[in-house]
Amino acid sequence: SAMHGSLVTSSLIRETTENESANEGYRFGQEEETYNIVAAHGYFGRLIFQYASFNNSRSLHFFLAAWPV
Numbered sequence: 001s002a003m004h005g006s007l008v009t010s011s012l013i014r015e016t017t018e019n020e021s022a023n024e025g026y027r028f029g030q031e032e033e034t035y036n037i038v039a040a041h042g043y044f045g046r047l048i049f050q051y052a053s054f055n056n057s058r059s060l061h062f063f064l065a066a067w068p069v
Helices: 002-009 037-047 057-066
Strands: none
Touching: none
């Protein structure tokens, strides 16, 4: 969904230049995380309301999948 894309791109770990894609450097199946869950927690809390944020990615992804957009 658009909200998931917004959340992930706002909390990506790797820095890119304006000439690179935000997805550059990430590969399917890599072991390390691609985004910072703490940054996602803060972003989602500001987007909806402070107490609607999640502490782990599993519960966050479940919520995003269950929330109709």
